[in-house]
Amino acid sequence: MIGRFPAALLLAAAAPVAAPAGQAVPTSAAARAAALAGDYTAAQMELVAALRLSPDGTFRYALTVGALDETARGKWRLTGDVIELTSDPRPRPPxxxxxxxxxxxxxxxxxxxxxxxxxxxxxxxxxxxxxxxxxxxxxxxxxxxxxxxxxxxxxxxxxxxxxxxxxxxxxxxxxxxxxxxxxxxxxPNDVGVADLTGAHLTVEGDTLTLHREDGTLRFQRATR
The missing domain is CATH 2.60.40 (Immunoglobulin-like)
Structure with missing residues (x-):
């Protein structure tokens, strides 16, 4: 698979992003966004996915399901209780x-x-x-x-x-x-690289739900 990047390797590919522990619920938008930075994972039958929200406003994503592997990277920003995603650079579809x-x-x-x-x-x-x-x-x-x-x-x-x-x-x-x-x-162009521009994540505590055209996927904050 062109662009193969198994999701199980994503979190091991970079230094940990520490999750905040034992602190008060942030009130400012900047503080809330900072609190959301970290690593998240999702697992279902034949599916594993990982998402990293970095404090600098960038993200990385990878998913493996059956014979399909896909990755994405770009920028994220928090608006209310929604995290908006923008792929950067935008991939060229096959x-x-x-x-x-x-x-x-x-x-x-x-x-x-x-x-x-x-x-x-x-x-x-x-x-x-x-x-x-x-x-x-x-x-x-x-x-x-x-x-x-x-x-x-x-x-x-x-x-x-x-x-x-x-x-x-x-x-x-x-x-x-x-x-x-x-x-x-x-x-092929960028086959295997997902365009997440326009996709978004809804925030519910330590759960992030990814919404995209072909469905939803729930991520939980990873523990280290």
């Missing part, structure tokens, strides 16, 4: 681009999605639009995908998506011809 087609004499029209090393990328969802009728939804099998023999319509456009890479694609034109395979190239 993309899929059209590449020159491949000649496959005697074979029906098909398509492939290739990684930078030339290997087929499996489990990339796609939707093909035709010259008429409803679209066809399928996914890359990790090899050459072939248009079904029963399909008599003419493919015109394809749109890819891969949730595990947070990858949407533009609507890409198709030039279907027998004996030709349409080739599409995965451009």
């Amino acid at each position: 993309a899929i681009e059209a590449a020159p087609p491949q000649s496959t004499p005697g074979a029906p029209f098909g398509l492939r999605v290739l990684a930078p090393n030339g290997a087929d990328v499996p489990a990339v969802d796609f939707v093909i639009e035709f010259d008429s009728g409803p679209p066809l939804t399928a996914y890359t099998p990790g090899d050459r995908w072939i248009l079904p023999a029963t399909e008599r319509r003419t493919p015109r456009f394809v749109t890819f998506s891969a949730p595990r890479y947070r990858l949407p694609s533009t609507r890409l034109p198709l030039d279907p011809q027998a004996g030709r395979t349409a080739i599409f190239q995965l451009v």
Whole structure:
């Protein structure tokens, strides 16, 4: 995985940020923000995550769930009981681009999605639009995908998506011809790096709940 940074290693990667102990509840915004600085962890079935809020207003985040690893870093600020996050620098999302087609004499029209090393990328969802009728939804099998023999319509456009890479694609034109395979190239950019700009954390004592487009995750302050 490009950009792999197991979440379990995040807290060990830097010096501890001490959590305040036995002090009065801060009243000023600056004091409240200072009190929130520290390390937080989250753990669920097959998931481990870590979050560090540094006193200088920067944060680091990492998550591992199943085969997915992601990281993020940037700036944080406290507004009321909400911590606003801004990724800095903002990551470039991965993309899929059209590449020159491949000649496959005697074979029906098909398509492939290739990684930078030339290997087929499996489990990339796609939707093909035709010259008429409803679209066809399928996914890359990790090899050459072939248009079904029963399909008599003419493919015109394809749109890819891969949730595990947070990858949407533009609507890409198709030039279907027998004996030709349409080739599409995965451009990784900053795959594995989450853009947390616009995400926020709600504060409830020593619990921080991360709110982002794809759901929520509860962190507890780590003890050292």
